[in-house]
Amino acid sequence: FRLGHEGEEYTGLNGRPNSLENLIITEDHNGPFGSPFVDSNRAPVTEETTEAVQIIxxxxxxxxxxxxxxxxxxxxxxxxxxxxxxxxxxxx
Missing domain, CATH: 1.20.5 (Single alpha-helices involved in coiled-coils or other helix-helix interfaces)
Known part of the structure; x- marks a missing residue:
């Protein structure tokens, strides 16, 4: 967990770019993948998903x-x- 940096963004599940500046974000070794507003399209839940983390x-x-x-x-x-x-x- 950290705050997003200026100019940082990812493509959301909605297919649109989402600015992460000053937002609480979650990231792994590949970079940011989630925020309280919209998750990135890099980590969607599908019918093949067998493990997941739910952040509240x-x-x-x-x-x-x-x-x-x-x-x-x-x-x-x-x-x-x-x-x-x-x-x-x-x-x-």
Missing amino acids: YFRPSLEKDSCARLAESLMGMFLQVHGGEGEFCIVG
Whole structure:
């Protein structure tokens, strides 16, 4: 996680360029792939996807216990619909 730099962008899932300047972004060794607004077209979820990470952006004012309860509930709903197994952690 980091803030996007001036002039940094990626092509979103919507096919349009998205400026990352001053946005919270997620990146790996290949560069940025996500933000709270739109993910890049480099890491889409498809029917062949077998592993995924789901990132939840909570308000800074929300208590850590509330964040954990919400994340656990969201994980449970996701697994109920899609199957599989999951785990979560609160960062920050």
